[in-house]
Amino acid sequence: xxxxxxxxxxxxxxxxxxxxxxxxxxxxxxxxxxxxxxxxxxxxxxxxxxxxxxxxxxxxxxxxxxxxxxxxxxxxxxxxxxxxxxxxxxxxxxxxxxxxxxxxxxxxxxxxxxxxxxxxxxxxxxxxxxxxxxxxxxxxxxxxxxxxxxxxxxxxxxxxxxxxxxxxxxxxxxxxxxxxxxxxxxxxxxxxxxxxxxxxxxxxxxxxxxxx
Amino acid sequence: xxxxxxxxxxxxxxxxxxxxxxxxxxxxxxxxxxxxxxxxxxxxxxxxxxxxxxxxxxxxxxxxxxxxxxxxxxxxxxxxxxxxxxxxxxxxxxxxxxxxxxxxxxxxxxxxxxxxxxxxxxxxxxxxxxxxxxxxxxxxxxxxxxxxxxxxxxxxxxxxxxxxxxxxxxxxxxxxxxxxxxxxxxxxxxxxxxxxxxxxxxxxxxxxxxxx
Numbered sequence: 001x002x003x004x005x006x007x008x009x010x011x012x013x014x015x016x017x018x019x020x021x022x023x024x025x026x027x028x029x030x031x032x033x034x035x036x037x038x039x040x041x042x043x044x045x046x047x048x049x050x051x052x053x054x055x056x057x058x059x060x061x062x063x064x065x066x067x068x069x070x071x072x073x074x075x076x077x078x079x080x081x082x083x084x085x086x087x088x089x090x091x092x093x094x095x096x097x098x099x100x101x102x103x104x105x106x107x108x109x110x111x112x113x114x115x116x117x118x119x120x121x122x123x124x125x126x127x128x129x130x131x132x133x134x135x136x137x138x139x140x141x142x143x144x145x146x147x148x149x150x151x152x153x154x155x156x157x158x159x160x161x162x163x164x165x166x167x168x169x170x171x172x173x174x175x176x177x178x179x180x181x182x183x184x185x186x187x188x189x190x191x192x193x194x195x196x197x198x199x200x201x202x203x204x205x206x207x208x209x210x211x212x
Numbered sequence: 213x214x215x216x217x218x219x220x221x222x223x224x225x226x227x228x229x230x231x232x233x234x235x236x237x238x239x240x241x242x243x244x245x246x247x248x249x250x251x252x253x254x255x256x257x258x259x260x261x262x263x264x265x266x267x268x269x270x271x272x273x274x275x276x277x278x279x280x281x282x283x284x285x286x287x288x289x290x291x292x293x294x295x296x297x298x299x300x301x302x303x304x305x306x307x308x309x310x311x312x313x314x315x316x317x318x319x320x321x322x323x324x325x326x327x328x329x330x331x332x333x334x335x336x337x338x339x340x341x342x343x344x345x346x347x348x349x350x351x352x353x354x355x356x357x358x359x360x361x362x363x364x365x366x367x368x369x370x371x372x373x374x375x376x377x378x379x380x381x382x383x384x385x386x387x388x389x390x391x392x393x394x395x396x397x398x399x400x401x402x403x404x405x406x407x408x409x410x411x412x413x414x415x416x417x418x419x420x421x422x423x424x
Contacts, residue, residue: 009221015411016403020392040392042401078411079418086410097309098406102367103390107407108414147417148410155314172413174406178315180232180252188416189254190409191228194310194386195319197402198298198360199227199290201384202320204400205359206291 006054013051014074016041021071022107033064080108087141087170089161090152091116091124091131094176098152099126109148113140134161141168152176162189218266225263226286228253233283234319245276292320299353299382301373302364303328303336303343306388310364311338321360325352346373353380364388374401 020040024032034045041048052058052070055077059065075081086109088095099111116122117134124131132140141149149170153161158177165173172188175181181189232252236244246257253260264270264282267289271277287293300307300323311323328334329346336343344352353361361382365373370389377385384400387393393401 011415012412014415015408018411019390019405019408023392040394042397077415077418079414080411084410084414093305093309093312097305100305101390101406103405103407107411109407109410148414150406171417172410174409174413178231178313180228180235182252185254188413190413192404192406192409193231193315194313194362194404195315195321196227196231197386197404198296198321198384199230199292199319200224201386201400201402202291202296202360203223203226203289205383206289 010051010054013043013047014078016043017048017051018071018074018078018080019107021067021074024067025071030067031064032067032070034059036064075108078108083108083110084148085110085112085144085146087112087137087144087146087149087165088114088152089116089134089137089149089165090154090176091118091121091126092152092154094152096126098150098176099129111150112146113144115140137161138164138168141165141170146170148172148174150174150176151181155179222263222266225255225259226290228255229260229263230283230286230290230292231319233279233286236279237283242279243276244279244282246271248276287320290320295320295322296360297322297324297356297358299324299349299356299358299361299377300326300364301328301346301349301361301377302388303330303333303338304364304366306364308338310362310388311341323362324358325356327352349373350376350380353377353382358382360384360386362386362388363393367391 020037034048037048038045058070058073088098088111091114114129114131115134115137116131121131122133147170149165151158151161151173155177158179159181162173162181162183166183166187174190174192176192178193183189232249246260249260250257270282270285298321300310303326326341326343327346327349328343333343334345359382361377363370363373363385367389370391371393374385374393374395378395378399386402386404388404390405395401
């Protein structure tokens, strides 16, 4: 099956598998069954086997998956064998939290440049990186060949910045602003919006309450 | 169709529809077609119509959806007609960014209490809320009848806090720590992990590069 025909929902689960395998490697475990992975993740073993089968044969019936091998294959499939340079736009409370987030290391991404348009923030350093004025964003991103950006600016400013990022060559935007972004179809956007996650859960709480 | 038989992936899209409709209401638009919604969201009109059809008839062929009506129905389905009290655990950089996030208002959630175990943070106020010591977390959550929590503590502390939250009656956890949580099956967990969103996009960038 060619990669482009793998359903989007399957792609969305691969990073969860990779994260689980990384924890398991950290614990020193060498082999894992789809059953055990399922328990870690709250996903059925059959679903896990089916998802992985889109990309080849990674395990043997009855013996499970070699953790290091499967992890390496998922890193390759997801394109995170090497690290991507990431541009962060916005050095406010959210941008600061992103800079201090401990979860990027060894997972394929490194924040390489930070922009803001606030004169009070420009020139300051957050974790070794100097905040660069937003007017130098396009030229800097082009020069560095950056393809991935995180958007942590106020909602009313997000669309305008996204447009500039795309014009500068960015192909993937992780958007922290609580707005939808309109971008060309070749550009990928994922949203970090806590309310989306919360509402997805209250659906089930509400349904359960109604059933009592 | 009973709510429990609606696929999880459909539930996951409803908050995106609600967010788009809220923006459209803000712009004063009264009626919207699935085609126009699809353009906003990058989701096909057929998918949107199919998703919504799980819950009844919201639009008429050829005239589109009444924005206010559909918005109200989605709020009801997702259980966010009224506001849920939310407990935030962790008053560090991430907790602070969450407290200052402008996207909760009018979307069904209000952070009602904040906990931390750091003596330097306890007793301080973030946006009117006093930081409460974590040892009073269980009793406070029980007393307030809180069902929804956000977890913004260091990774190594997250599982232990999650266990206490569940014991105190929490049914839905939005987890900002970069670890999987093991919780009973009746408890819902959603992860806010930027790397998951980034890896989901680099899959496509890598695939496209390989095709060139």
